[in-house]
Amino acid sequence: MADGNTPQPNPDTPSSVGATRVLIADDDHVNRLILRAILAKEGYAVEVAEDGREAVARFTEWQPDLVLMDVMMPVLDGYEATREIKALAGDAFVPVIFLTALSDEAALARCVAVGGDDFLTKPYSRVILKAKIDALERVRRLHVTLRQQRDELAGHQRRLLQEHQVAEKVLAKIVHSGSLDASQIKYLLSPMAIFNGDMLLAARKPSGGLHVMLGDFTGHGLSAAIGTVPVADIFYGMTDKGFSIGDILATINDKLRVILPTDVFFAAVLLELDANHTKLTIWNGGIPDVAIRRVDGRVESLPSDHLPLGVIENEQLDRAVRVVEVEAGDRIVAFSDGFIEAHNPEGEMFGLERLVATLASEADPDSMFDGLLRTLGDFVGEGALGDDLSLVEITCDPAWAQARSSEAPRAFHPRAPMRWSISIELVPDTLRSVDPLPLVMHLLMDLQGLQEHREQLYAVLMELFSNALDHGLLGLDSALKQTPEGFVRYYELRKQRLAELDHGRVRISLDHEPDGKGGSLRFTVVDDGPGFDHSRVFAPLEENVSFFGRGIPLLKSICEHLEYTGSGNQVEAVYRWGNNEAGADSATHD
Amino acid sequence: MAPWGVPGDRHKGRFMPLTIQRSDDDRVVTITISGRFDFDLHQEFRQAFEHAEDEEASYVIDLAQAEYMDSSALGMLLLLRERAGGDRADISIVNCSPAINKILTISNFHKLFKVA
Numbered sequence: 001m002a003d004g005n006t007p008q009p010n011p012d013t014p015s016s017v018g019a020t021r022v023l024i025a026d027d028d029h030v031n032r033l034i035l036r037a038i039l040a041k042e043g044y045a046v047e048v049a050e051d052g053r054e055a056v057a058r059f060t061e062w063q064p065d066l067v068l069m070d071v072m073m074p075v076l077d078g079y080e081a082t083r084e085i086k087a088l089a090g091d092a093f094v095p096v097i098f099l100t101a102l103s104d105e106a107a108l109a110r111c112v113a114v115g116g117d118d119f120l121t122k123p124y125s126r127v128i129l130k131a132k133i134d135a136l137e138r139v140r141r142l143h144v145t146l147r148q149q150r151d152e153l154a155g156h157q158r159r160l161l162q163e164h165q166v167a168e169k170v171l172a173k174i175v176h177s178g179s180l181d182a183s184q185i186k187y188l189l190s191p192m193a194i195f196n197g198d199m200l201l202a203a204r205k206p207s208g209g210l211h212v213m214l215g216d217f218t219g220h221g222l223s224a225a226i227g228t229v230p231v232a233d234i235f236y237g238m239t240d241k242g243f244s245i246g247d248i249l250a251t252i253n254d255k256l257r258v259i260l261p262t263d264v265f266f267a268a269v270l271l272e273l274d275a276n277h278t279k280l281t282i283w284n285g286g287i288p289d290v291a292i293r294r295v296d297g298r299v300e301s302l303p304s305d306h307l308p309l310g311v312i313e314n315e316q317l318d319r320a321v322r323v324v325e326v327e328a329g330d331r332i333v334a335f336s337d338g339f340i341e342a343h344n345p346e347g348e349m350f351g352l353e354r355l356v357a358t359l360a361s362e363a364d365p366d367s368m369f370d371g372l373l374r375t376l377g378d379f380v381g382e383g384a385l386g387d388d389l390s391l392v393e394i395t396c397d398p399a400w401a402q403a404r405s406s407e408a409p410r411a412f413h414p415r416a417p418m419r420w421s422i423s424i425e426l427v428p429d430t431l432r433s434v435d436p437l438p439l440v441m442h443l444l445m446d447l448q449g450l451q452e453h454r455e456q457l458y459a460v461l462m463e464l465f466s467n468a469l470d471h472g473l474l475g476l477d478s479a480l481k482q483t484p485e486g487f488v489r490y491y492e493l494r495k496q497r498l499a500e501l502d503h504g505r506v507r508i509s510l511d512h513e514p515d516g517k518g519g520s521l522r523f524t525v526v527d528d529g530p531g532f533d534h535s536r537v538f539a540p541l542e543e544n545v546s547f548f549g550r551g552i553p554l555l556k557s558i559c560e561h562l563e564y565t566g567s568g569n570q571v572e573a574v575y576r577w578g579n580n581e582a583g584a585d586s587a588t589h590d
Numbered sequence: 591m592a593p594w595g596v597p598g599d600r601h602k603g604r605f606m607p608l609t610i611q612r613s614d615d616d617r618v619v620t621i622t623i624s625g626r627f628d629f630d631l632h633q634e635f636r637q638a639f640e641h642a643e644d645e646e647a648s649y650v651i652d653l654a655q656a657e658y659m660d661s662s663a664l665g666m667l668l669l670l671r672e673r674a675g676g677d678r679a680d681i682s683i684v685n686c687s688p689a690i691n692k693i694l695t696i697s698n699f700h701k702l703f704k705v706a
Contacts, residue, residue, distance in 0.1 A: 216661075218661040218662055218664065218665050219629075219661070219662060219665070262665075262668050262669050262672045263662070263665030263666060263668050263669045264665060265661075265664070265665065265668070267661070267696075267697065285698070286696055286697045286698065287696070288696055303695075303696075304695075304697070304698060305698065306698055307697065307698045307699070307701055307702065308697055308698075311668060311702070337693075349689065352692075
């Protein structure tokens with residue numbers, strides 16, 4: 001049998017990519033011939049080496065799948081050759097079977113110690129030789145498959161990480177394009193927050209207040225990240241158009257019901273600070289208690305009282321908000337459940353009580369934020385903080401709110417002044433379910449493009465409408481709002497009376513007349529409540545405290561003309577724009 | 591009560607993370623969770639009710655042996671609720687530890703499930 005004989009593949013040989021290649025290292029010519037004959041007949045590809053040195057060289061050139069290694073050979077023995085071959089193979093698995101007449105246990109153990117995988121004792125049995133080679137070949141193939149899968153996984157992991165980093169940048173632009181950079185807001189979001197489903201959004205309202213939302217999608221990865229885009233879109237878009245947090249959360253809920261699978265939902269807290277930073281409105285669905293640290297150091301917490309978003313249909317959604325009075329220097333802190341669920345090495349949770357105690361214990365409110373992170377870090381131990389921690393702190397600061405309202409307006413261009421009028425009438429059912437202000441504002445912007453006047457117009461509309469509804473129809477006394485208890489009571493009463501309202505209407509009319517380069521916009525708001533004694537409306541403020549809260553000084557500062565008629569249930573206000581005249585404020589730049 | 595087929599049923603004992611029992615009249619399905627109630631139980635939990643033919647059955651989720659529950663467990667409960675008839679579903683969550691109760695409370699799940 002000649003050495004160069006090409007073996008015929010044996011169908012029993014597990015070979016998918018050509019025959020298994022076996023290197024025989026034996027200094028005995030006869031042994032080599034016998035082995036080669038057996039193996040070639042079984043369909044293996046065979047090469048031979050006459051000593052250990054040659055075996056290492058052949059191994060490097062030919063890269064066999066398996067090596068049959070004699071122990072005693074000249075130049076380099078089988079032990080040393082095996083050691084070198086195993087080192088050359090690296091993390092590839094190349095089985096080495098020692099061919100030995102040894103029965104000495106210590107010598108056999110040495111075969112294993114240098115990296116041998118099996119022994120074969122002379123004289124060779126064709127059946128056992130083949131069984132051993134095939135068994136090791138199966139292991140080798142499994143090893144190859146595992147290695148490929150490992151490398152593939154590592155490659156996928158690398159690509160996924162790169163894609164996440166790119167996606168994070170793109171998503172962050174969509175999701176975090178709001179007012180998070182405001183000096184009154186401190187926050188912490190992990191670098192991969194979006195892929196943890198965490199999001200934090202802040203945007204200024206047209207009327208000068210602030211909307212903030214902290215949310216957390218169930219799950220991780222892409223499925224959690226995808227939901228953040230429509231949520232951010234709705235939040236920014238609707239805030240900009242003057243919608244309330246109730247409208248925003250209902251729209252988000254509706255959207256998420258459509259796009260999310262049943263078992264994925266969005267826990268979120270929405271906060272609204274009014275323009276003067278005196279009133280905090282909050283809706284919490286599934287986020288841990290929001291804490292308020294008062295100027296005097298007390299800490300109050302506002303627990304979640306709603307289901308998360310995306311769980312139930314809008315008809316069942318409870319839009320009820322809490323209203324809390326706040327003052328300059330109060331700090332509002334919201335955080336994800338990662339804060340409460342963080343564990344120390346003993347398995348104990350950080351917990352809400354410890355968190356509230358930490359907020360209360362920091363003497364200087366300015367160091368409260370960092371103090372909380374430090375305390376949490378000390379609790380869980382070095383480097384053990386999870387990546388699912390989101391935290392935001394908002395400081396109530398009326399001065400900041402006012403400074404912001406003088407910022408350069410966006411470049412909007414009003415349309416050429418036109419003559420038009422609109423009128424809408426609301427009855428109890430609509431008053432309960434529709435906030436007319438965003439709708440009217442939307443029409444105003446569409447008809448006349450008065451974006452630069454948005455805040456003033458919104459303020460006028462809001463004051464006139466809420467006077468008509470709260471005082472005219474619901475008979476609420478604004479003097480109630482002077483004390484904290486009364487403030488809460490006011491909103492409870494408002495909710496209760498609105499729910500019980502069975503008749504009454506509010507009509508809002510807007511009439512616009514062109515006037516030079518601008519125009520004059522007449523608001524008429526009529527309710528069919530009993531009215532009030534309006535004869536002293538324009539008396540000095542100190543003489544008519546009973547009108548406090550009706551925003552009359554504000555209306556007078558914005559409008560050119562303000563007049564109550566009838567029994568006090570009809571009010572007319574005129575706002576002029578575009579001619580740099582008194583009353584038109586300074587928001588236009590012709 | 592007859593054991594109902596889930597993978598691992600043959601290894602009866604306290605190491606099973608999830609067991610299911612049906613009452614003899616098939617009206618009450620009791621799902622008992624041990625250890626961590628989290629994403630790892632997703633498959634088994636789904637199987638627990640996916641083969642249920644009777645939408646009218648009421649469910650009891652027994653968490654006496656559960657140590658922890660994450661938001662994906664809440665998601666699984668929502669799946670079960672949908673499968674068991676949505677607003678008509680009759681699902682009780684019983685024997686909650688204080689920590690698990692806190693998680694259910696924050697999410698206001700007592701509005702959708704009977705939590706005892």
